[in-house]
Amino acid sequence: MPKLIVTEKGSEKRQTFEFSHEGVSIGRSDENGLKLPSSAVSRKHADIVVTGTDCFLVDLGSGNGTYLNGVKVGANQKNILRHGDIIAIENFNLNFNMIDEMLASSFNEITDSDIIEVKLLKKVLKAIDKERIPSIEVLNGNFVGKKFFFAEDVDEMSIGRDENADFQVEEYVISRNHVRITRTDNGFVIKDLESKNGTYVNNHRIVNSELHDGDRIALGTIVFIFRDPNEVKMEEISVRAKKAPRSKARTRPRELIEESEESLRLEDYTGGSSGMEEFEAVPDTTSDDCYPIPQGRKERIKLSGFEMGLIGIGIVIFIFAVISFVNLIK
Secondary structure (H helix, E strand, O other): OOEEEEEEOOOOOEEEEEOOOOOEEEEOOOOOOEEOOOOOOOOOOEEEEEEOOEEEEEEOOOOOOOEEOOEEOOEOOEEEOOOOOEEEEOOEEEEEEOHHHHHHHHHOOOOEHHHHHHHHHHHHHHHHHHOOOOEEEEOOOOOOOOEEEOOOOOOEEEEEOOOOOOEEOOOOOOOOOOEEEEEEOOEEEEEEOOOOOOEEEOOEEEOEEEEOOOOEEEEOOEEEEEEOHHHOOHHHHHHHHHHOOOOOOEOOHHHHHHHHHHHOOHHHHHOOOOOOOOOOOOOOOOOOOOOOOOOOOOOOOOOOHHHHHHHHHHHHHHHHHHHHHHHHHO
16 A cells, blocks of 8 residues: 655654555544644645545645645645655655555566566666656755755756745755755756855865766755756666576565565665765665666866975975985985
8 A cells, every 4th residue: 555654854753654545634633544733734734635546645725835845736736646755744744655566566477586676677767767857855854855856947946944945954054045056058056155064065065066966965964965867877777677687486475575675675766865974976886776876976186386386395305305314424
């Protein structure tokens, strides 16, 4: 069954709520299937409606609105939900999870473990290929999981603590207007807006920098990950999927699904993640069936003319010191 993984900002508690084909109502009152105990949540705030195999989010004209992946949805409009989507209602984040359905649909009647892993990989590739929208996601702090999607009409967005920021993240280490990300003909560029605690991309402090798929951005101690599916080389992954070996060993269906769920977390493919302490882009070479994390770009050390002059003077002084020491010994 589809699940909603409910977290509240400022709390580490997680609640998993499963719902059936009848859908679920969300709100403050006890009559809702999923109750969110907050005065800022409307009595009947939103519904998740199930139609066939699809699930839709509907805001019921709530007072403070409902957000899907950082974008406010219109009242009484059906918005399709996909695995990994984040529904934000006031201080609550609801992570829409369909891992069981995706695993079950991939299983079908085949029991060979390697073949099933290839089927799962192909399903993920298809999902990534459909979702070509770049995004940025919070990896830690009170707003972990919050996302912003760069739709086609978004050429520029700002991140900051201010309520007027395009992507508001109310953390004290983030300035009111911290950074601006701009879409260019060649991709995306990030610019620090003279923030108090600085902006770091892959552990390097920047003022202006290009952004690429998998880059980790630190604003103070809050880490974001930037995803641009258009930079993923789908052909290389597809080749690996076709070359995956087949094993003669067979596993009982339920055990296989549990093992596949443990080893193939689909959040890794779609960019989702929990908090990370280190945010250096490091390639994972232990598995061929994971979301490709780009290798860190090597940077050359550049010295100014003044610095090279100081090095030259230091070398000359060292040579004279050695000559003086030899003469002193003689």
